Every structure is written in C-alpha cells, then in structure tokens.
Amino acid sequence: MAERWALVENGLPPPLVALLLRVRELAAKEGYSLYLVGGPLRDLLLARPVLDLDLVTEGDGPALASLLAKATGGQVVAHHPFGTAKVKLPGLAVDIATARYETYPHPGALPAVYPGTILEDLARRDFTINAMALRLCPGDDWPLLDPLHGEKDLRQGLVRALHDKSFQDDATRIWRAVRYEQRLGFHLEDGTENALRRDLAYLDTISPDRLRHEVERTLDESQPERAFARAKELGVLAASFPPLCWSPAKGQAVADQTSSGRKAGPLLLLALLAADLTPPQAEGFISRLALPSRWATAVRHTVALRERLGELDDVTLRSSQVYATVARFDEAAIQTVSLLLPPGPAKDHLDRFLSVDRYAKPRLRGDDLLALGVPQGPLLGSLMEELKQKCLDGELTGREAEKEYVLRRLTEAKG
Ligand code: ATP
Numbered sequence: 001m002a003e004r005w006a007l008v009e010n011g012l013p014p015p016l017v018a019l020l021l022r023v024r025e026l027a028a029k030e031g032y033s034l035y036l037v038g039g040p041l042r043d044l045l046l047a048r049p050v051l052d053l054d055l056v057t058e059g060d061g062p063a064l065a066s067l068l069a070k071a072t073g074g075q076v077v078a079h080h081p082f083g084t085a086k087v088k089l090p091g092l093a094v095d096i097a098t099a100r101y102e103t104y105p106h107p108g109a110l111p112a113v114y115p116g117t118i119l120e121d122l123a124r125r126d127f128t129i130n131a132m133a134l135r136l137c138p139g140d141d142w143p144l145l146d147p148l149h150g151e152k153d154l155r156q157g158l159v160r161a162l163h164d165k166s167f168q169d170d171a172t173r174i175w176r177a178v179r180y181e182q183r184l185g186f187h188l189e190d191g192t193e194n195a196l197r198r199d200l201a202y203l204d205t206i207s208p209d210r211l212r213h214e215v216e217r218t219l220d221e222s223q224p225e226r227a228f229a230r231a232k233e234l235g236v237l238a239a240s241f242p243p244l245c246w247s248p249a250k251g252q253a254v255a256d257q258t259s260s261g262r263k264a265g266p267l268l269l270l271a272l273l274a275a276d277l278t279p280p281q282a283e284g285f286i287s288r289l290a291l292p293s294r295w296a297t298a299v300r301h302t303v304a305l306r307e308r309l310g311e312l313d314d315v316t317l318r319s320s321q322v323y324a325t326v327a328r329f330d331e332a333a334i335q336t337v338s339l340l341l342p343p344g345p346a347k348d349h350l351d352r353f354l355s356v357d358r359y360a361k362p363r364l365r366g367d368d369l370l371a372l373g374v375p376q377g378p379l380l381g382s383l384m385e386e387l388k389q390k391c392l393d394g395e396l397t398g399r400e401a402e403k404e405y406v407l408r409r410l411t412e413a414k415g
Contacts, residue, residue, distance in 0.1 A: 004134070004142035011044045015092055016053060023055065023068050023094065024136040028066060032059040035099075035118055035133035035145070042129050045154055046184070053094040056121055056133065061085055061098035068096070082113045088092050100124065104169040108205025111170075119147060125182065126173045128153045128160045128190075153189070160189035167195055171202035174236055175214035182226040193234075200239035208290035211240060215289060219266035225254040237273075238359060241288045243281045244273065253339035270295060271302040271336035301333030309337070312346040319357045320389035322349040327358065362387035363399040364406065372406050379413055 009017055020036070027034035036044075038054040057064050062076070065085035069076045075090040083098030101116030102124040111124070118133055125131040128358055135143045144151065153160050159181050167173050181188055200332040203211070218227045225246075231237045250272045255321040257264040264272075274285055282303045286296045311325055326334060326349075330402065334350055341347035364387060366380060374380050383406060390396040396405055 002140070004144065005140065007044060008142065011047060012050050016050065019072070019089065019092060019094060020053060020136065021054075022072065023064075023096075024138070026067060026071055027057065027064060027136065028138045030064070031063050031117070032057045034064075034136040036136060037121070038125075038130055038135045041134050042154065043148075044134075045132075045151065048184075052092065055094060055096045055136070056099050056118060057096065058099045058118055059409075061096045063096075065096040068094070083115065085111050093299055106205075107202050108171060108207070109167050118145060122147060123162065125162065126166065126170075126176055128162065129158075129160060129180070129186075157184070157186040157284055158189040159184075159186050159192060161192045161195060164191070164195055166194075168202050169197035170386075171199065171206050172210055172214050174200065174203060174239075175218060175231070178216055178227050178234065179221060182223070183221055197235060200235050203236070203239045208288055212289040212291065215240075215270075216266070216278055218268050224266075224269050225251050225264075228269075241285050243277055244285065245276060246273065249340060250275070253336075257339055265332075267295065267332040267338075268299050268336055271298045271332050272339070275302050275306065275336055275340055276300045277303050281305070298330050298332045298336075301330040302336050305329050305333055305337045306340075308347050309341070312349050313344065315345040315348075317345070317349060319352065319392040319394075322353055323357055323360075323389075323392055326350065326353050331358075356391055360388065360392045362391050362396070363404055364402045368403075369406055372403065372410070374406065374410055383409060 003383055008020065008107050012020065023035060035056045036053065037056045040050045040052065040054045043050045055061075062079055062085040063081045065076050065079075065087050067099050067297045069087050072087075072089055074087045076256060077088045078086040082100060087094050087096065095327055099121040101114045101117050101120040102111035104111050115390050116124075122131040122133060122145065128148045130150070131148045132150040133145040135141075135145060137143070148162060159177050161167065161173065161177070164186065165175075176194060177188060177192065180186060206214075218224050218231075221227055228237065228246040231240075237244040237246060253272055254269070257268065274282055277299075279300070280298050285291075286299055291299065305326070308325060312322065331354070334354055338347055338350040338354065341350070362384070369380055369383060370376070374383060386409070387396065387402055387405070390405065391402075396402050
C-alpha cells in the first residue's frame with residue numbers, strides 16, 4: 001500500500017512520522033497490535049493538518065506508553081482511568097489507549113468500560129468519520145479498518161452517527177456533530193439529522209461540566225460563530241439552555257471584530273452568545289454550565305451593561321461621566337456590548353472608553369501630591385480622582401497644569 005504510506009509520510013509533520021515508525025516498531029517487538037485512530041486519522045485522510053497521534057492497542061495501553069516513554073526519553077504525563085495514557089516528547093504528544101468496549105447504563109451517564117477488540121472500540125465511537133483505524137504493523141502494508149464505511153462518508157462530506165440511539169446514549173454527541181459539520185464543511189446525514197432533532201431533549205441528561213466542556217470546545221473552533229448559527233438552527237442552543245440564541249447580528253459582530261484585526265476570543269464569543277439574556281436568565285445559564293468565575297463575570301457584566309445603555313445614549317456626556325458608568329465592567333463585556341450596538345452615541349462612548357479613556361491617567365502620582373504638601377488622608381484620594389476626571393475631560397493637559405490645579409485646591413481646602 002505505497003499510497004497509504006505516501007499519505008502518512010506527506011500528511012504528518014516529519015517528527016510525527018518518525019515517532020509513528022518508532023512506536024510501530026516497538027509495538028511489533030513487544031507483541032502489541034497497534035492502530036492510528038480518531039481525529040488524527042480522519043484529518044490525515046482529509047489532508048488536514050495533524051498535530052498529534054491518537055493510538056489504540058488491543059493490549060495494555062498505559063504499559064505500551066511507558067515503554068515508548070522509556071525508549072524515546074519522553075514522559076508519561078497523564079494516565080486516566082479507562083486504560084489511556086499520554087506520552088509527551090519535546091513538541092509532540094501521543095495518546096495511547098487500550099481498545100475498549102462500552103455500554104451506557106442510562107442516558108447521560110458515563111459509559112461502563114471494558115477492554116475490547118479494535119472493532120468494538122470503533123463501534124463505540126460517535127461518527128463513522130471517526131470510526132476508522134489504520135493498522136500499524138511492520139512492513140509496507142498500512143491496512144485501513146473501516147467497518148462502518150467512514151472513508152465513503154469522508155468523501156461525501158457526511159457526519160453520520162453509528163446507530164439510531166447514539167444521541168440518546170450520549171447527548172454530548174449532538175454538540176460534537178455540529179462542530180464537525182461546521183469545521184469540516186460537511187453535512188449531517190439525513191437520518192442523523194432527524195435523530196439529532198428528535199433527541200434534543202436528551203441534552204438535559206448532560207451534567208453542567210460536560211455541557212460546558214462541549215461549549216468550550218466549540219468556542220475553541222476556528223470559526224465558532226458558524227457552529228453557533230447551526231446550533232441555533234437545529235434547536236441545539238435552545239435545548240441546551242432555553243433562552244440562548246444566536247443571530248445574524250451576532251455573526252456580524254464577530255465579522256466586525258475580525259475585520260478590525262482583533263480576534264474574537266472565547267470570552268467575547270461566550271458573552272455574545274449570552275448577550276440577550278436577562279440578568280436572572282444569565283444566572284441560570286451560568287449555573288447550567290457551571291461557568292468558572294472569569295467567564296461568569298463576562299456574562300454577568302454583558303447583560304448588566306446592556307441594561308444601562310439608556311444612560312449612555314446621550315451625545316453630550318463627558319468622558320468622565322462615561323468612565324463612571326463603564327469602568328467597573330469587564331473588558332470583554334464592554335467590547336461585546338459595543339459590537340452589538342448600531343452607530344450612535346452609546347457605541348461612540350463605549351469605543352472611546354475602550355480605545356482611549358480607560359488608559360487615561362494623570363501625570364502626577366500620589367507621591368507627587370504628597371511632595372506638593374497634600375496630607376495623607378481622604379483629600380489625597382479625592383484629589384487623585386479629580387485629577388483623573390479632569391484628564392479624561394481634557395481640562396488639564398500636562399504636569400504643570402495638574403500641579404497648579406492641586407495647589408489651588410489645596411489652598412481652597414485649607415481656607
Ligand atoms: P478534535 O479533532 O475535535 O480534536 P477528535 O476527533 O480528536 O477531536 P476527541 O474529542 O479528542 O476527538 O476524541 C477522540 C476520539 O474519541 C474521537 O475521534 C471519537 O472517535 C471518540 N470520541 C470522543 N468523544 C466521543 C463520544 N462522546 N462518543 C463516542 N466517541 C467519542
């Protein structure tokens with residue numbers, strides 16, 4: 001199979017090719033059957049970049065991982081239940097798992113796992129395009145095990161579940177389906193789409209941590225906005241948390257952010273996703289996903305700031321007034337709210353705050369005020385605050401003007 005070797009040789013970065021050959025040789029010597037599986041094989045067949053290796057053996061995966069680490073000077077950095085281990089080498093990682101067979105005690109539960117054959121391991125997977133294995137055996141042969149016809153689905157651009165109850169067994173696969181479809185530019189196979197729509201309610205069986213994990217992985221996609229738009233269309237957003245919504249305006253907000261040369265990072269995307277929730281709904285969303293505090297803050301601040309936009313819709317507001325309203329809000333929240341606003345005073349105020357005013361600082365520091373004779377105490381704090389406001393409003397430009405102002409206020413305070 002010279003063709004498949006060419007695929008491996010040309011499709012993987014050279015250090016991964018060398019590592020693959022090394023582990024293949026080691027497995028043969030030690031009597032392990034070994035397979036390249038999952039995302040790396042799928043991406044290899046699609047000629048997409050592959051950055052790490054995902055291997056399965058019908059023997060003891062962690063034991064093979066230890067042998068590989070010893071032979072290469074690598075380190076076994078993670079060793080999970082279910083017989084999986086990760087070996088890290090400089091700039092490279094390889095996952096080695098024991099082939100497994102799974103059953104689901106009830107929808108949403110973690111599966112019960114037993115060692116199994118490679119065919120059982122493929123049959124427990126989510127979609128046909130992820131359920132192939134390239135056998136790594138000595139010699140020129142690179143046999144592809146494709147019992148579920150994943151290669152054909154890859155060629156036809158289809159995301160196809162392995163069986164009708166797949167989303168009931170594990171509803172996280174609903175989010176996975178949306179991600180693969182949008183990332184790869186594929187389509188849900190008709191039966192799979194019907195099953196997905198039918199089984200949306202099973203998303204309720206997923207714990208907050210598992211649901212958050214799916215949303216996080218979606219945020220990490222290169223174009224998460226596509227996945228969110230599709231998730232909205234399929235009813236996945238509403239089934240994950242009822243008031244959640246994506247809109248063309250949010251897609252446009254991402255496009256505007258990207259075209260201004262700044263990346264729409266995960267926090268901003270999450271804030272966009274949650275932007276039209278009410279404060280009580282935002283609290284519900286935060287607990288449904290058990291969001292960590294930094295993320296929860298971005299969500300809370302986004303909805304809270306949107307509630308205060310009326311105060312900013314006034315062209316005559318001075319920078320110091322805008323600052324007083326806006327400065328306490330998280331940056332991602334302010335950015336999100338601005339991106340969603342039509343042109344107008346509120347948007348201008350937020351943009352000016354983000355680009356200029358939030359950096360405004362008087363030239364004089366506390367020490368300078370002490371040197372000018374201001375005593376330690378409340379007056380020092382309030383003069384610093386006044387200086388800041390005057391700087392924001394362009395009323396004091398330069399160190400000398402600030403000094404004169406402080407001396408005048410000091411005299412007034414004494415008098
Ligand atoms: P990505 O390309 O998004 O990094 P991946 O395809 O490598 O993802 P992982 O989430 O790392 O996917 O999972 C590795 C493999 O494990 C998948 O290719 C899939 O075969 C299988 N898998 C992962 N999650 C599930 C699941 N919920 N149900 C069934 N199989 C799964």
